[in-house]
Amino acid sequence: MVRLQGVVRLGHPRWLLPVASAALGERTAQLGTHGSIYVTSDRALQTSASASGSPSQRSITRILGAGAALLAAVMFSPTPATAKKEIAILPGSRPPAPVAPKSTAPVEKPAPATVETSSAPIEPLVSDSREHRDDQGRLILTREEVAKHKTPKDRIWVTYKEGVYDITEFVEMHPGGLSKIMLAAGGSVEPFWSLYQQHRKPEVLQILEPYRIGTLEGGAAAAATASAAVADPYASDPARHPAFIARSERPYNGETPGTLLAASPITPNEIFFVRNHLPVPHVDATSYKLTVEGEGTRSLELSLDELKSRFRKHTVTATIQCSGNRRNEMSRVKAVKGLAWDQGAIGTAVWGGVRLRDVLKAAGEAGGAGEGRNAVSSRRIESDGSALGVLLRKASLRMTRSYGTSSLKGTTRTRRRGRFMAHQFRCTRPCPFTTMYCWRTR
Numbered sequence: 190m191v192r193l194q195g196v197v198r199l200g201h202p203r204w205l206l207p208v209a210s211a212a213l214g215e216r217t218a219q220l221g222t223h224g225s226i227y228v229t230s231d232r233a234l235q236t237s238a239s240a241s242g243s244p245s246q247r248s249i250t251r252i253l254g255a256g257a258a259l260l261a262a263v264m265f266s267p268t269p270a271t272a273k274k275e276i277a278i279l280p281g282s283r284p285p286a287p288v289a290p291k292s293t294a295p296v297e298k299p300a301p302a303t304v305e306t307s308s309a310p311i312e313p314l315v316s317d318s319r320e321h322r323d324d325q326g327r328l329i330l331t332r333e334e335v336a337k338h339k340t341p342k343d344r345i346w347v348t349y350k351e352g353v354y355d356i357t358e359f360v361e362m363h364p365g366g367l368s369k370i371m372l373a374a375g376g377s378v379e380p381f382w383s384l385y386q387q388h389r390k391p392e393v394l395q396i397l398e399p400y401r402i403g404t405l406e407g408g409a410a411a412a413a414t415a416s417a418a419v420a421d422p423y424a425s426d427p428a429r430h431p432a433f434i435a436r437s438e439r440p441y442n443g444e445t446p447g448t449l450l451a452a453s454p455i456t457p458n459e460i461f462f463v464r465n466h467l468p469v470p471h472v473d474a475t476s477y478k479l480t481v482e483g484e485g486t487r488s489l490e491l492s493l494d495e496l497k498s499r500f501r502k503h504t505v506t507a508t509i510q511c512s513g514n515r516r517n518e519m520s521r522v523k524a525v526k527g528l529a530w531d532q533g534a535i536g537t538a539v540w541g542g543v544r545l546r547d548v549l550k551a552a553g554e555a556g557g558a559g560e561g562r563n564a565v566s567s568r569r570i571e572s573d574g575s576a577l578g579v580l581l582r583k584a585s586l587r588m589t590r591s592y593g594t595s596s597l598k599g600t601t602r603t604r605r606r607g608r609f610m611a612h613q614f615r616c617t618r619p620c621p622f623t624t625m626y627c628w629r630t631r
C-alpha cells in the first residue's frame with residue numbers, strides 16, 4: 190500500500206473518490222500535519238475503505254510526508270460524514286430530564302460508536318444548599334464535576350460559557366456527527382467551536398439551551414476568563430483579495446466574481462476560488478519532507494526542492510470546481526445545505542508538477558502481482574484482488590477528519606494518464622499558500 194498524506198489548504202473539491210476518504214478519515218486526526226501515500230492491494234483497499242484498522246498493517250509501500258504541506262487536493266474529497274444523521278434538529282427541542290451529578294462515579298473509557306444511555310431512573314437535580322444554586326435555581330457545578338460526565342453511562346455534560354448542559358440525548362442527533370461532539374464530552378465546547386465556527390449562530394444556541402442543567406462555579410466572569418484563553422485558530426489566516434465574493438469568513442470561502450472569471454481563460458492566482466473547511470494550516474516549504482517507504486521500496490526522503498530538481502516537470506492545464514458550485518441556483522429548485530455559491534467556485538490554471546509514477550519509481554517501487562503498465566480496470570480489481578490501489582490523503586489539523594481519495598495504482602503508472610502531483614500554479618510560481626499549498630494531483 191502506498192499512502193500519500195500532507196497538509197495543504199483545507200478546502201478543495203469534494204467530487205472525487207469519497208471511498209478512500211472514508212478509509213482515511215479518522216487516522217488523520219492522530220497524525221497532525223504529517224502526510225502519507227499508501228499503495229495497497231485492491232482487496233486491502235476495499236477493506237480499508239470500510240474498516241478503521243491501522244493502514245500500516247496492510248501497507249506494502251508507504252510514503253510519508255512530514256512537517257509541511259503536501260496534498261493531492263484536486264483529488265481529495267472530505268471524509269463522508271458516516272456518523273452524520275439526517276435528523277431535523279429544531280431549536281427548542283425537548284430537553285432531557287436533568288440528572289444529579291455523580292461526583293464519585295469513575296471516569297469511563299472513551300465514548301462508544303453508539304450511545305446507550307443508562308436505564309437507571311433519572312433523578313432530578315437537587316441541592317439542599319441555597320449557595321449551590323444560581324439565581325434561576327440551577328445547580329452550581331465545578332469544572333471537575335462536569336469532567337466526570339463524559340460517557341452515556343454517566344451522562345454527557347458539556348459547558349458553554351457559564352452554562353452546563355446535559356447533551357446525552359442530543360449527541361446522536363448532532364448534524365456534525367457523534368464522534369465530533371464527543372470530543373467535548375466532560376468539558377467546554379468552546380475550543381471546538383472556535384475551530385468549527387459554523388456554531389456561532391443563534392440557531393445553535395437555541396438548540397443547546399433546553400439542555401441546560403446548571404451553572405459553572407464562578408459564573409459568567411470566570412467563564413469569560415476561560416473563553417478568552419481559547420486561542421483563535423483563524424488568527425493567522427492569510428489576507429484575501431478584495432475581489433473575492435466571500436461566502437463565509439471563518440472558515441474563509443470566496444468565489445471569483447463572474448466578470449473576472451470570464452475575462453481570461455486562465456484564472457489569475459490571486460482570485461482563484463478558495464474553499465476551506467477549517468483554518469489554513471501552517472506549512473514550511475523549506476522543511477517539508479516526503480518519505481517513501483515500505484515493502485518493495487527503499488526508504489526515500491525528498492524535500493520539496495529535491496522533488497522539483499530530481500524529477501521531470503510536467504504541466505497540465507486543468508479546470509477544477511467545487512462540487513457545490515452554483516448551489517444558489519440549485520436551492521431555487523430545492524433547498525440544498527451548504528455554502529451558497531453562485532457560479533464562481535471554479536477556476537482554470539496551468540499546473541506544474543511531477544508524476545507520481547516517477548516518484549514511486551525513484552523509491553524502487555516494484556509493482557504488484559497482476560500489475561500492468563496501463564490502467565487496471567475496476568472490474569479486474571474486484572474479481573481477482575491482485576492489482577494495486579493507491580490511497581492518497583492529506584493530513585489536517587488535529588480534531589479533524591482527513592480529506593482523501595484513492596485510485597488504482599495502475600493509473601499512477603501510465604504515461605498518458607498517470608497521476609500528477611502539482612506543486613506549481615501557472616507553471617512557474619509555487620502554489621500559493623492561500624490557495625492550495627502545496628500539492629495537487631490529478
Ligand code: HEM
Nearest residue numbers: 347356363364365369370372373378381385387393396397
Ligand atoms: C452541544 C454542543 C453542540 C451543538 C448543539 C451542535 C450543533 C450543531 C449544529 C446545529 C450543526 C449544523 C450547523 C449547520 O450546518 O448550520 C452542527 C454542525 C457541526 N458540528 Fe456541532 N454542535 C455541538 C458540538 C460540536 C462539537 C463539540 C464539535 C467538535 C468538533 C462539533 C462539530 C461540528 C461539525 C464538524 C459540524 C458540521 C459542520 C459543517 O458540515 O459545515 N459540534 N453542530
